[in-house]
Amino acid sequence: MEPFTTLTSRTVVLAGANIDTDQIIPARFLTTTTREGLGEHLFADWRYGPDGTPRTDFVLNGPEAQGCRILVAGRNFGCGSSREHAPWALADYGFRAVISTGLADIFRSNCLKNGLLPVMVEESTSAWLIGHPGAEVTIDLIAGTLTLPTGRAVTFPLEAFARHCLLQGVDELTFLLERRDRIEAYERRS
Amino acid sequence: MARGPQTLFDKVWRRHEVSPEGADTPAVLYIDLHLVHEVTSPQAFAVLRERGLTVRRPERTLATMDHSTPTLTAQVFGGAPIALDAARRQVRELEANCAEFGVELLGLTHSQRGIVHIIGPELGLTQPGKTIVCGDSHTSTHGAVGALAFGIGTTEVGHVLATQCLLQRKPRTLAVNVSGGLRAGVTAKDLILTIIGRLGVSGGTGHVIEYRGDTIRALDMDERMTVCNMSIEAGARAGMIAPDETTYRYLAGRPRAPRGEAWEQALDAWRGLPTDAGARFDREVDLDAAAVEPMITYGTNPGMVIPIGGAIPQRPGDAAFAQALAYMGLTAGQPIRDQPVNVVFLGSCTNARLSDLRSAAQVLRGRRIAPGLRMLVVPGSQQVKREAEAEGLDRVFLEAGAEWRESGCSMCLGMNGDLVGRGEYSVSTSNRNFEGRQGSGARTLLASPVTAAACAVRGRVTDPRELL
Numbered sequence: 001m002e003p004f005t006t007l008t009s010r011t012v013v014l015a016g017a018n019i020d021t022d023q024i025i026p027a028r029f030l031t032t033t034t035r036e037g038l039g040e041h042l043f044a045d046w047r048y049g050p051d052g053t054p055r056t057d058f059v060l061n062g063p064e065a066q067g068c069r070i071l072v073a074g075r076n077f078g079c080g081s082s083r084e085h086a087p088w089a090l091a092d093y094g095f096r097a098v099i100s101t102g103l104a105d106i107f108r109s110n111c112l113k114n115g116l117l118p119v120m121v122e123e124s125t126s127a128w129l130i131g132h133p134g135a136e137v138t139i140d141l142i143a144g145t146l147t148l149p150t151g152r153a154v155t156f157p158l159e160a161f162a163r164h165c166l167l168q169g170v171d172e173l174t175f176l177l178e179r180r181d182r183i184e185a186y187e188r189r190s
Numbered sequence: 191m192a193r194g195p196q197t198l199f200d201k202v203w204r205r206h207e208v209s210p211e212g213a214d215t216p217a218v219l220y221i222d223l224h225l226v227h228e229v230t231s232p233q234a235f236a237v238l239r240e241r242g243l244t245v246r247r248p249e250r251t252l253a254t255m256d257h258s259t260p261t262l263t264a265q266v267f268g269g270a271p272i273a274l275d276a277a278r279r280q281v282r283e284l285e286a287n288c289a290e291f292g293v294e295l296l297g298l299t300h301s302q303r304g305i306v307h308i309i310g311p312e313l314g315l316t317q318p319g320k321t322i323v324c325g326d327s328h329t330s331t332h333g334a335v336g337a338l339a340f341g342i343g344t345t346e347v348g349h350v351l352a353t354q355c356l357l358q359r360k361p362r363t364l365a366v367n368v369s370g371g372l373r374a375g376v377t378a379k380d381l382i383l384t385i386i387g388r389l390g391v392s393g394g395t396g397h398v399i400e401y402r403g404d405t406i407r408a409l410d411m412d413e414r415m416t417v418c419n420m421s422i423e424a425g426a427r428a429g430m431i432a433p434d435e436t437t438y439r440y441l442a443g444r445p446r447a448p449r450g451e452a453w454e455q456a457l458d459a460w461r462g463l464p465t466d467a468g469a470r471f472d473r474e475v476d477l478d479a480a481a482v483e484p485m486i487t488y489g490t491n492p493g494m495v496i497p498i499g500g501a502i503p504q505r506p507g508d509a510a511f512a513q514a515l516a517y518m519g520l521t522a523g524q525p526i527r528d529q530p531v532n533v534v535f536l537g538s539c540t541n542a543r544l545s546d547l548r549s550a551a552q553v554l555r556g557r558r559i560a561p562g563l564r565m566l567v568v569p570g571s572q573q574v575k576r577e578a579e580a581e582g583l584d585r586v587f588l589e590a591g592a593e594w595r596e597s598g599c600s601m602c603l604g605m606n607g608d609l610v611g612r613g614e615y616s617v618s619t620s621n622r623n624f625e626g627r628q629g630s631g632a633r634t635l636l637a638s639p640v641t642a643a644a645c646a647v648r649g650r651v652t653d654p655r656e657l658l
Binding site: 031033035082084109114171186190 | 229341395625
């Protein structure tokens with residue numbers, strides 16, 4: 001996993017609440033057996049019309065969205081299905097962080113395992129970001145801050161272990177495999 | 191070490207801590223049962239292969255296929271190839287992975303195959319006090335027997351395959367206390383839809399729900415599974431119901447339940463699981479079951495739900511609400527009753543057990559579905575299918591004009607060829623009414639099996655009590 005330290009990017013805004021993982025990546029693309037290449041299907045039913053042509057009214061199809069690596073999302077983004085294809089698609093498309101007032105539990109957990117940083121912010125910060133699509137912001141994971149173009153910096157919470165894994169680019173499986181002795185001890189006593 | 195009164199969740203969690211949560215590290219939680227299916231496992235097996243790892247406890251792992259599998263008999267049993275290439279590849283890949291890693295597979299033609307959350311309890315593998323995970327959010331279903339069961343992502347599927355453990359932060363607890371009797375024509379599906387409407391689709395985030403109270407105690411196991419199944423639709427990781435005599439009666443004699451002396455020992459352990467008197471939950475919500483009506487959704491998440499006799503609410507200035515109604519082709523203030531319906535789907539891990547089929551058949555017996563309406567009946571497992579056929583339910587559905595299929599997730603999610611057309615209205619007994627869930631442009635209204643059957647007969651949204 002690529003380490004995450006700091007990131008400066010313009011934002012793309014999807015302000016609606018409760019955007020579910022079926023929207024992020026519809027089920028018909030879940031027949032893949034690899035993690036790669038899902039970015040082209042990201043938000044497929046919002047991005048493309050029934051005939052497959054890009055819909056000009058969808059934010060990811062606008063020129064200002066190109067190259068953006070930070071998604072500003074509404075409350076409870078990523079609810080519904082546990083499909084890890086959702087963060088795979090977001091990451092494959094080029095996103096490295098999702099800013100929201102709250103993410104769904106399984107989606108948030110899946111993001112952390114794919115180098116996609118969940119940035120939880122207060123309502124006021126979220127409202128500012130939603131009102132200023134395309135704003136260039138800086139996320140500093142070492143300091144745990146999000147800096148707006150106004151110069152205002154807000155801190156965001158992230159549990160120590162997840163922060164460590166993202167900063168070092170280490171994965172949880174290695175951590176678990178190193179605890180084999182404890183797992184064996186548990187199996188013996190239970 | 192003396193502990194105060196504990197909840198059911200606390201007891202199951204603590205007994206599975208390989209190491210507890212610390213300030214800087216999550217808990218290492220041991221997993222008793224890992225259910226695997228074809229859609230969320232290929233990339234996890236690939237990681238094992240890349241890193242030279244094995245499946246740590248194959249005997250705690252069971253695979254089946256349900257999501258992308260066809261439901262047409264010829265495609266399942268080999269008379270015809272699986273129509274979708276990608277689905278065929280996924281099925282073959284799971285077969286190869288299970289063979290390579292020594293995992294038991296209830297494959298496409300196996301007599302015990304079915305939707306993963308239906309076969310776990312049916313086989314008696316789902317047991318009180320167990321930790322159960324699967325790469326599927328509706329794993330919460332298994333909590334109905336008093337297990338701690340939750341959905342995980344594919345990376346975590348790999349973690350469990352390799353280590354039989356997960357890194358987890360301890361969730362908070364939410365008690366949903368339900369008292370009073372459900373009225374005639376009102377089902378467990380209506381109850382959980384009411385609860386989701388009350389909590390909202392993110393109201394349970396970060397929590398494990400325990401459903402409690404005399405209403406819950408009076409539910410049979412199929413009904414309890416319907417309730418726990420949709421916990422995730424309120425944002426909760428898991429839903430649990432304390433085991434009791436109903437649970438033990440259900441499990442006794444099932445093929446993979448303990449037997450003989452082991453059964454007696456298991457019973458002793460299970461009887462200690464229910465929440466202790468005086469145990470504290472982080473939150474509590476109370477609900478009066480007698481006030482629950484037959485429910486139906488009108489929007490694009492399961493929290494957008496109203497009594498079937500009600501009108502769609504008005505929320506001026508709410509852009510997301512307006513977008514949902516525009517997608518659904520419905521109008522704020524409009525009664526939902528008599529809304530024309532094109533498709534009825536009776537199936538899914540929420541409502542495809544034998545009692546669900548029986549209750550729908552009660553409405554359909556001696557009646558025909560409305561002209562031009564399509565109804566798909568998809569039993570939750572091959573065993574449910576056999577049992578339904580043994581009591582003639584298949585004849586009831588077929589004579590009513592419905593299709594009778596092999597088991598699978600089918601029309602709950604549009605990835606196996608069973609689809610609702612663009613712009614069509616589908617009354618579905620499944621769990622999600624998200625945009626495009628049943629096919630691009632499909633419009634889903636979630637309801638109970640009896641409501642779905644009543645809608646099929648009339649071709650319009652219908653209060654099932656008119657036909658019962």
